[in-house]
Amino acid sequence: MNQTFEKLNTEKKEKIINVCLEEFVQKGFELASTNNIVVKAGISKGLLFHYFGSKKNIYLYLLDYAIEYFIKKFYSYDVKASGDIFERIMQRGVIKMKIAGEKPLLYKLLMEAFVVTPAGLEDEMNLRYQKIYSENMPVVFEDIDYSLFRDEVDIKKALEFITLCFDSIYNKYIKSAKGRTAQLSLEETEIMVNEYKEHIDMIKYGICKK
Amino acid sequence: MNQTFEKLNTEKKEKIINVCLEEFVQKGFELASTNNIVVKAGISKGLLFHYFGSKKNIYLYLLDYAIEYFIKKFYSYDVKASGDIFERIMQRGVIKMKIAGEKPLLYKLLMEAFVVTPAGLEDEMNLRYQKIYSENMPVVFEDIDYSLFRDEVDIKKALEFITLCFDSIYNKYIKSAKGRTAQLSLEETEIMVNEYKEHIDMIKYGICKK
Amino acid sequence: MNQTFEKLNTEKKEKIINVCLEEFVQKGFELASTNNIVVKAGISKGLLFHYFGSKKNIYLYLLDYAIEYFIKKFYSYDVKASGDIFERIMQRGVIKMKIAGEKPLLYKLLMEAFVVTPAGLEDEMNLRYQKIYSENMPVVFEDIDYSLFRDEVDIKKALEFITLCFDSIYNKYIKSAKGRTAQLSLEETEIMVNEYKEHIDMIKYGICKK
Amino acid sequence: MNQTFEKLNTEKKEKIINVCLEEFVQKGFELASTNNIVVKAGISKGLLFHYFGSKKNIYLYLLDYAIEYFIKKFYSYDVKASGDIFERIMQRGVIKMKIAGEKPLLYKLLMEAFVVTPAGLEDEMNLRYQKIYSENMPVVFEDIDYSLFRDEVDIKKALEFITLCFDSIYNKYIKSAKGRTAQLSLEETEIMVNEYKEHIDMIKYGICKK
């Protein structure tokens, strides 16, 4: 359905994508206005709908664009696959932050899409959610060295718990960086990494005395 | 501003509250239609605005109603204030789940309000957010027995980490129960409590061997 | 229809009159809101309509109130009936300005009512217009000493012309005093009287050389 | 902002303009209904707002349309620039009456706009008022032969007085012609011109004996 759009030259295409992105992220799906989009993008009403067919399709297109971008970008960073699950999680967190810093609008769109899925797009969102998780989770959890784990610990549940905890730490960082456009500075990255390390120690060796 | 509304008999009042709640939770603030509300509630358009003045005010009223309800309900459960922070967190988690199970719409409204605050209500939401946290956080963290903590652990950071982790566990439960209307069964509660206990053990004594 | 209203004690009555006056003058008939009136006057909706029956009637009541007030006030000034038409016109002009300065809202209501009659009140306004003119014009034009007029001048047309010219001078003063609440100072009155005199000279003896 | 509208064919454009004009003049700005306009003009609601953007803009468009029309029409009459100010004023008065007779609705709109400016349009109206006056006043008062004036007369004040007097005469004619749609007949014009002449004589040579 977007063939004609895809054939556009890069400049025009990116202009339209950015305008749409801005509108949807700033106002949310419902309040985003296709009227505003065509004005800001300098194209005609008919053309926008010729490209995408409907407002929902514009949104889904942006979503897929964001997903593709982030996955590609993610793998472009050379992740040394440490056998230490904690090391690995930390690396991923830092990469995520970098990417979010590079394309804040794209990142925000994606995050909010999963939190508040626009009415009528639930199924489409679920499809994407499942795809992302089924493709990415194995990468995180394969070739882990479990010999370090305490014997009493249920490995599956532990991995789930670790993911949950660090996802939420990571979300805290993102929120505090909300609105920022610039990249993270080296200092900021260092502070973040140190905090990560402290938290990792807590979860590795526990908070309480034996 | 809602004096007129407050004076209504319980039946009529609850009818209106429930209709509004349903509309706002189902469609979100922007898509919620005051037209639909008056039709479903069987009252005139003028009357709805006589009661609340504006769509935003209806929403804020529901929010305050939800907050008041949950706080009152929360304290009605006899929380044995254990000195063990983990015990205490678990108790609170279970209670929260119970309440959410009892009034799922009310609960959902409240949660989503903090995640995606409707445009123009940011200040009003912040007020409510601060009130809730300033009133409730101390209750969670006072009279904790820190003697159990490992000496190397920074207490402040540890508490923050614990909160973060268990909030996200708790959100996972809520999400899996999404859409449910009925109460949690005893069995379900037991399963949940057992999972909580496992996670608490992980965070207390760590995941890795020393 | 206003019997119950007339029976009210002076304080309450004036409160209501002033509130209505303020609303109608500030916003004009269409935009004036009976809702605002009852709130500002501290009375109930039902009572306002019990007193006046309709918004139009409130307006007509104020109009009659204004007309009665101004006529009474006008005659309370001891008009020395000079036989000189120009002298007489000047006196009337000064008195009008004084009255307008005392009750600016009441005055403005009356003036605007004749300029832009609210839709649906045309007949009622015409009645009042005719009454005022039929009662007041004779007073202005009786016992005039016509011996001073040039023989070539048509007396009827001359009187009409004089009235027209001085009414418009007088309106100019009122407009420049628009928004003022306080009385005219002695100096201001003197300036005005001098200007009047100059204009009177022009119309008495003409502008051009013979 | 009205490009779309301006491109319309004359017939359709005039239909819409006339419908709007009728509505605004008949009911005034506040009571004029865009609903009525679209029904009477046989266009969709969206289209009206596509053309003008807002009710206020429709009104301002009509105003500018009226101003442009009258100025163009005014200059199309071949005004012989007599050095006699009275001659010149009379010519202008006659021309004004002719124009008002040709387009009574357009004329009424313009006159009322200056008397009762709709709330919120004060600034826009002032702009137009100043433009009209700064463009037209000089034309009236340049190249006047002041040698005919009496020596005692203050020329500036005299001109002001003359303007005031003849504006009000002219307004009297307009009011008496209110509601009329047809053109002035030759006879009517002649009567008017004669009356003008009489009044001009009065103000030239005065009303009283020396």
Added chain:
DNA sequence: AATGAATGAGTTTTCATTCAT
């Protein structure tokens, strides 16, 4: 006499989408 809850038609404006050109 006095209340104020209740009405519902009315207001302007925005919206995504279509389609003839």
Added chain:
DNA sequence: AATGAATGAAAACTCATTCAT
């Protein structure tokens, strides 16, 4: 491929007025 005029349902909200109490 591209335009942009045209649609009309829907939105939130206000209004003067009524009437049971």
